[in-house]
Structures are given as structure tokens and as C-alpha cells.
Amino acid sequence: MPPSPLPVANPTASFWRSSPHPLDDYRSTSDVPSKVDIAIIGAGYAGVSTVHHILDICKCRGTAPPNIVILEARQACSGATGRNGGHLKPDPANRPSSLAVTYGVGIASECAAFEAQNLSAVKKTIEDESIDCEFVLTRAVDALMSDAICNKMKSGFDMLRKLGVSGIEDVHFAKGVDAERLSGVKGAKGCLSYSAGHLFPYKLILHLLSKAIDSGVNVQTHTPVTEVTKSPDAEGYFTLTTPRGLIRAKDIVYATNGYTSSLLSEFADKIVPVRGVCCHIKPTKNPAPFLPNSYMIRWSDTKYEYLIPRLDGSIIVGGARSEYYHELESWYNNVNDDLLIESAKHYFDGYMQRVFHGWEDSGAYTSQLWTGSE
The missing domain is CATH 3.50.50.60 (FAD/NAD(P)-binding domain)
Known part of the structure; x- marks a missing residue:
């Protein structure tokens, strides 16, 4: 490469x-x-x-x-x-469950603890330095949209609890009707929630x-x-x-x-630039529907979005990976963030109305779309 x-x-x-x-x-x-x-x-x-x-x-x-x-x-x-999407989101469940299987409990705990400590460290720096960057400490909700991804995440969650992996005590799991009510996401089969934050990077x-x-x-x-x-x-x-x-x-x-x-x-073959897609969504309804958490919407291992609510009622959403994942050359080993990924540019139109309860009459529309190399 x-x-x-x-x-x-x-x-x-x-x-x-x-x-x-x-x-x-x-x-x-x-x-x-x-x-x-x-x-x-x-x-x-x-x-x-x-x-x-x-x-x-x-x-x-x-x-x-x-x-x-x-x-x-x-x-x-x-x-x-x-x-990026402005998300400060540790991953206390999904990644550690894979790490525990492959590398053992010690490595899984170390990585989970590092991510949780980073959230606390960023919060402390912002407060110590009195930085105006719209920081919000909140809960992240992983909404699990299929039985397959729900069962997989629940199995990993149960394993981490049994092993006592660091950070799992901050994670709450809900399933079925409770998950849809807790998350506010239409058709959610299950959900995980845990401490997270978001800001204006x-x-x-x-x-x-x-x-x-x-x-x-x-x-x-x-x-x-x-x-x-x-x-x-x-x-x-x-x-x-x-x-x-x-x-x-x-x-x-x-x-x-x-x-x-x-x-x-x-x-060259170890740190590879990839492109992602992100957008800014604005509701026309005032006041905007209330969205209390930040989110991961997980449809499968390869189809997911992440989003944060801004204090002005607008939303930042990133993802749409499922729309371009099969077009390897469009995103993998590609730094051309002067171009949009064509197959994903309309993915977020009507996104909030499709996914969230209470947003059907919000008039939310995609006001800005961009890509970035990571």
C-alpha cells in the first residue's frame, strides 16, 4: 500500500x-x-x-x-x-467484549478504563480552563435495531458483567418495549446506556x-x-x-x-486514512423536539449512525456507512475530503423523522453535509 x-x-x-x-x-x-x-x-x-x-x-x-x-x-x-461528530463517547461494552475474547480481561479492562478516564479528563480540563465549547455531560444510548445485534450486544454485556471488566457497572441494558421507551427510537429491540459527553470540538x-x-x-x-x-x-x-x-x-x-x-x-499498511460522512440537521419546529441523550443507532456490525443533540435543538449525525461500504475505493485509503461520497449524500434526508418518536412533524432537514479523512 x-x-x-x-x-x-x-x-x-x-x-x-x-x-x-x-x-x-x-x-x-x-x-x-x-x-x-x-x-x-x-x-x-x-x-x-x-x-x-x-x-x-x-x-x-x-x-x-x-x-x-x-x-x-x-x-x-x-x-x-x-x-467529526462532536461525540465524547467511551465504549464500555461493544469493544471490550471483543477485546476480552481475543486478548483477555486485563486488556479489555485497561481499554475501557482509559476511555472512561478520558471523558472525565476532558470535562476537568474544560471546567478548569473555563472553556466555552458547549460541553454537555450526558448518557449515550446504543439503540439496537435488530434481534441479531441485540442478542450479540446482550451476550457481550453479560460476559463483561460476569468477568467484572472495568466500566461495565456504568452500563444499563434494556430490552423490548422498555428499550424503545427509554431510547425514543422507533422499533428498538434493545438498548445500552452509559456515561458520555458531547461538545463543539x-x-x-x-x-x-x-x-x-x-x-x-x-x-x-x-x-x-x-x-x-x-x-x-x-x-x-x-x-x-x-x-x-x-x-x-x-x-x-x-x-x-x-x-x-x-x-x-x-x-502505510497500519494507519490507513478512511473517509466518513457527517451532517447537521435542523428542525423547523420551534421549540425542537427534546432529545436528552447522545446516540449510536446500531442496525448491524457495519450499519450504524452516531449523533448528538446540540443545545440549539439541531442535531449532528454521522454514519451512512452502509450506503458506501461496498465501494471500497470511495472511502478506504482515501483522503479526498474535498468530495462528497455520492451514494450517501441523501441518506440523512428525513432521518430524524424515520428514526425517532416525536420528530414526525419537526420539519427537520439536512442543512449541511461533509466528509472527512480519519
Whole structure:
């Protein structure tokens, strides 16, 4: 498999980036720095949170922070972080049940605990930093839409309870009429509910990025890294090549997600970019029908959607995978998020009316559709 190309120049616009932040195209200096202690490649969740924690550790220790540059190929937070569904959803049941069978209880518990702790850590950071990013702590509901997927999830849930896997105590299972009433999803055969959250990811990352800039971090948008030397030079520095010049760095953080193999070719068949579809749905009825939870709507192992309710009554929904899953070249090993996946572009029309009780007369319509590479 060939290495991933770099991000495309003109991606489809996501809802989160409808109103660009003043730092969207920011460059701390007119030229890239010639030498730094740490180069962070990527200005999304991974890259910006890494910088946030480095600065926080230095502050706690009372030491001077290292010289850091953040390099972003496009605008700030324009990759997967700025193109996702805004869901902070641990998976305490589905993934751990598979992991327990394949790798044992210890690994299943470790992964489940990590995801649950991440939710708490994000909540704490948002509250400690007073970040206005529309964060809501809620319950996620996995609505199980067929007998097959319901029986499979119930079997996994029972196994995890018996094994005492971490986090399963937060999960509630309901079946039949109770599941449909609890979830509000038409025809749900069963459902699982557990702690989760949702937020406005672009606002979170741009807040942390602004704080990093105030702390002296150099940020360079529209500066893709095209090559990195494999070994450090005699002084211990790697050289990063960009269209705007060379940068020497002692340490490099590859916060590059699906684009990693463009710089580290050894990951070409291990980290593969894939495309997903996401949309923003607006009801015309005011007030909008109340949706108290975030959701996974599981029809099968390959057909599912995820969605969050926004505080203004609109909905973010991602998925439609079943519409294009068979067209491998349209989504697998593909970074072309400047194009829509044609077979899925009408999937979300009337989605809320079809799936949820109480939305039949909402007038909900798809106001925006986008794809993203992950």
C-alpha cells in the first residue's frame, strides 16, 4: 500500500468550521523557526492537547517550557478533529467484549478504563480552563435495531458483567418495549446506556491553541511537513522539510492521524486514512423536539449512525456507512475530503423523522453535509 498523500487544499466545509476563528490561518512569525526543541505536526486534538499537557507539566514543576512549534498543513483544527461528530463517547461494552475474547480481561479492562478516564479528563480540563465549547455531560444510548445485534450486544454485556471488566457497572441494558421507551427510537429491540459527553470540538481546540500561543508556542498554519530525516544529526536534531523552509527539532510529535504514512512510510499498511460522512440537521419546529441523550443507532456490525443533540435543538449525525461500504475505493485509503461520497449524500434526508418518536412533524432537514479523512 502506498503512503498517504498530504491533506487536500480545499476540503468540504464542516458545520464546526462555519465561523472561522481569528487563529484559523495564524502564523506566529513570518518565517518558520530554524530550530526548536519540539515540533508538533498537526493542530487537532492530539497535537494541541500534547502541547497543553507539556505546558501544564512545566508550570507545575516551575520549569521553563521548551521551545515548541506546531505545524499544520491547512487551517488550524481542519483535519478529523474539526470534521467529526462532536461525540465524547467511551465504549464500555461493544469493544471490550471483543477485546476480552481475543486478548483477555486485563486488556479489555485497561481499554475501557482509559476511555472512561478520558471523558472525565476532558470535562476537568474544560471546567478548569473555563472553556466555552458547549460541553454537555450526558448518557449515550446504543439503540439496537435488530434481534441479531441485540442478542450479540446482550451476550457481550453479560460476559463483561460476569468477568467484572472495568466500566461495565456504568452500563444499563434494556430490552423490548422498555428499550424503545427509554431510547425514543422507533422499533428498538434493545438498548445500552452509559456515561458520555458531547461538545463543539473546534471551539475547544482553538481555545487551547490560543492559550499555547500566549505561552510562547510558535504556530504555523498552511505549512505542511513533506519530509523528516530518519536519524538525528551530530547535534541530536532531526530536520523537517516544509515549503517555507527547513526546521531542526530535537523531538517530533506526529499528531497526523490518517496522514501519518505520508511521513512515516513504515505505517502505510497500519494507519490507513478512511473517509466518513457527517451532517447537521435542523428542525423547523420551534421549540425542537427534546432529545436528552447522545446516540449510536446500531442496525448491524457495519450499519450504524452516531449523533448528538446540540443545545440549539439541531442535531449532528454521522454514519451512512452502509450506503458506501461496498465501494471500497470511495472511502478506504482515501483522503479526498474535498468530495462528497455520492451514494450517501441523501441518506440523512428525513432521518430524524424515520428514526425517532416525536420528530414526525419537526420539519427537520439536512442543512449541511461533509466528509472527512480519519
